[in-house]
Amino acid sequence: MSQHVNLNGVMVPVKVACIASNDRGFLLGDGLFETLRVQSGQVVALDRHLARLAEGLEVLGFGVLPLDPVQAIAATLVANQVINGMVRLTVSRGGGIRGVLPPETPSLTVLVTAATVVPVTTPQRVMVSRRTRRNEMSPLSRLKTLNYLDSILARQEAVAAGMDDAIVLNTKGRVAETTSANLLLRLDGGWVTPPVADGALPGTARARLLAAGCIVERSLSEEDLGGISAAFSVSALSLRPLVSLNGKVLSLPDADSTRTFRSVLDLPDPQGVGRVPL
Amino acid sequence: MSQHVNLNGVMVPVKVACIASNDRGFLLGDGLFETLRVQSGQVVALDRHLARLAEGLEVLGFGVLPLDPVQAIAATLVANQVINGMVRLTVSRGGGIRGVLPPETPSLTVLVTAATVVPVTTPQRVMVSRRTRRNEMSPLSRLKTLNYLDSILARQEAVAAGMDDAIVLNTKGRVAETTSANLLLRLDGGWVTPPVADGALPGTARARLLAAGCIVERSLSEEDLGGISAAFSVSALSLRPLVSLNGKVLSLPDADSTRTFRSVLDLPDPQGVGRVPL
Numbered sequence: 405m406s407q408h409v410n411l412n413g414v415m416v417p418v419k420v421a422c423i424a425s426n427d428r429g430f431l432l433g434d435g436l437f438e439t440l441r442v443q444s445g446q447v448v449a450l451d452r453h454l455a456r457l458a459e460g461l462e463v464l465g466f467g468v469l470p471l472d473p474v475q476a477i478a479a480t481l482v483a484n485q486v487i488n489g490m491v492r493l494t495v496s497r498g499g500g501i502r503g504v505l506p507p508e509t510p511s512l513t514v515l516v517t518a519a520t521v522v523p524v525t526t527p528q529r530v531m532v533s534r535r536t537r538r539n540e541m542s543p544l545s546r547l548k549t550l551n552y553l554d555s556i557l558a559r560q561e562a563v564a565a566g567m568d569d570a571i572v573l574n575t576k577g578r579v580a581e582t583t584s585a586n587l588l589l590r591l592d593g594g595w596v597t598p599p600v601a602d603g604a605l606p607g608t609a610r611a612r613l614l615a616a617g618c619i620v621e622r623s624l625s626e627e628d629l630g631g632i633s634a635a636f637s638v639s640a641l642s643l644r645p646l647v648s649l650n651g652k653v654l655s656l657p658d659a660d661s662t663r664t665f666r667s668v669l670d671l672p673d674p675q676g677v678g679r680v681p682l
Numbered sequence: 683m684s685q686h687v688n689l690n691g692v693m694v695p696v697k698v699a700c701i702a703s704n705d706r707g708f709l710l711g712d713g714l715f716e717t718l719r720v721q722s723g724q725v726v727a728l729d730r731h732l733a734r735l736a737e738g739l740e741v742l743g744f745g746v747l748p749l750d751p752v753q754a755i756a757a758t759l760v761a762n763q764v765i766n767g768m769v770r771l772t773v774s775r776g777g778g779i780r781g782v783l784p785p786e787t788p789s790l791t792v793l794v795t796a797a798t799v800v801p802v803t804t805p806q807r808v809m810v811s812r813r814t815r816r817n818e819m820s821p822l823s824r825l826k827t828l829n830y831l832d833s834i835l836a837r838q839e840a841v842a843a844g845m846d847d848a849i850v851l852n853t854k855g856r857v858a859e860t861t862s863a864n865l866l867l868r869l870d871g872g873w874v875t876p877p878v879a880d881g882a883l884p885g886t887a888r889a890r891l892l893a894a895g896c897i898v899e900r901s902l903s904e905e906d907l908g909g910i911s912a913a914f915s916v917s918a919l920s921l922r923p924l925v926s927l928n929g930k931v932l933s934l935p936d937a938d939s940t941r942t943f944r945s946v947l948d949l950p951d952p953q954g955v956g957r958v959p960l
Contacts, residue, residue, distance in 0.1 A: 418703060421703035422703070423700070424700075425687055425689065425700070426795075427708065430708040430772075430828070432711075433711030433828045433830055434831060463835075464834070496708070502770075505837050505841060536821060537819040537820060539815065539817035539820070539853065542814045542817070542832050543813065543835065544814070544831050544835070549831050550708070550831075551828075552710035552712065553711055553712060553742070553822050553829045554820050555782050556710065556783075557821065559782045559783050560743055560783070
């Protein structure tokens with residue numbers, strides 16, 4: 405965890421970093437975030453993350469960032485001596501008068517935290533959430549917002565059932581994603597991923613694999629999951645094989661696909677399957 | 683706005699009230715809130731608000747509150763000299779390690795703020811949101827959570843169109859509520875309100891009117907809205923007539939209904955229709 409965080413452009417010890425009690429991020433989840441991987445001191449796919457953030461700022465009417473996020477990220481990595489790990493950039497609409505309607509000219513809160521972690525490669529057992537659905541009819545499904553409670557509910561459900569994570573269906577029963585990652589599914593001899601229109605977050609790793617031609621978009625029903633032979637969950641931070649789905653055992657993804665995906669995503673060679681994260 | 687807030691049981695000036703930068707309320711919208719009306723020094727429908735909060739704490743797995751909310755509310759009202767106004771109780775899951783999965787034993791953050799305001803009675807012009815939908819398939823639609831971005835989007839849409847508020851439909855196209863209030867609609871000679879199953883928040887004022895037999899639940903399509911002759915939006919804080927819906931002018935609600943609803947809700951007699959809030 406961060407010992408020092410960058411709050412509105414200033415590095416401060418985490419213990420004194422203070423979010424105002426009238427911050428709309430805290431009161432209404434009125435904000436966005438990006439979680440980025442740091443490898444050998446470099447932020448991976450920075451442009452894609454910043455582009456998604458910019459899209460979110462536009463949709464929510466946040467205006468422009470009051471600082472250079474690249475500089476804030478760099479300062480946070482240096483202060484926490486993170487060479488390999490992750491950095492999170494959180495932007496909320498800041499303070500305001502009470503009520504749903506935002507101020508016309510918000511005073512954004514920008515928080516950057518960083519931590520040393522190794523990309524997780526441990527396999528996951530997943531189930532389909534029965535507790536909640538992802539709302540593909542909201543533009544928020546295409547943004548990485550602070551409204552994470554549906555994912556939290558589904559993750560709790562999975563862990564309570566002895567699983568590692570849950571797949572969340574959209575309101576039409578189509579497959580969307582896991583609670584914090586996109587899905588890569590081996591189906592009919594190819595690799596597919598649910599489309600953004602079905603509620604999949606346009607993840608940066610997913611986008612890179614699409615651009616490289618490694619995967620194609622395909623809308624999937626829950627029934628289609630029965631035909632999956634192998635699968636990954638993929639996020640900016642990690643690529644993890646799924647070893648079971650609703651109790652059905654999946655094959656480990658083939659070595660060629662694994663190597664190709666890791667290469668496209670600039671993921672380091674794992675020291676061994678099942679390696680436990682720091 | 684609060685000059686003094688109650689943070690985790692302690693009264694502090696708002697300027698020094700500090701939410702930790704790793705608070706899951708800020709990072710993930712992982713929390714709940716209640717907004718309560720204060721009238722002549724009394725909190726209106728306190729039991730109903732606390733019951734809904736307790737339901738939310740249970741669904742989200744928050745455990746029990748670390749303090750007596752009634753005491754914290756009372757202290758906040760006294761410190762801010764609020765006799766007539768509102769008080770907001772916010773509960774987040776507090777700090778935790780990074781990630782979606784909450785800590786097993788969370789250390790909740792409890793914030794209480796208060797302000798002197800007069801119940802708003804000004805009429806509203808509303809439109810149906812085209813921008814987003816309410817996810818009635820999520821248990822969150824039945825809780826008052828910090829995940830308020832869909833409502834914020836719809837409110838922005840309404841204001842941009844020159845309206846006061848938006849009606850949000852659910853994912854099936856059924857009428858749910860406005861961005862921060864329940865709907866009371868005059869249809870076929872009676873007063874109806876969308877059911878919770880359609881995505882309406884189980885509002886405390888709505889519940890009191892149902893219990894008093896003033897309104898009945900009825901599922902409504904957008905087309906049904908064309909048959910509405912009069913309407914209110916109702917929340918814990920206010921009862922406001924809707925004067926137009928998607929540009930169609932509505933009649934003002936009849937005086938008898940208005941008087942009855944206000945009486946059931948313990949709302950003071952307005953000093954005049956159209957009164958502007960303090």
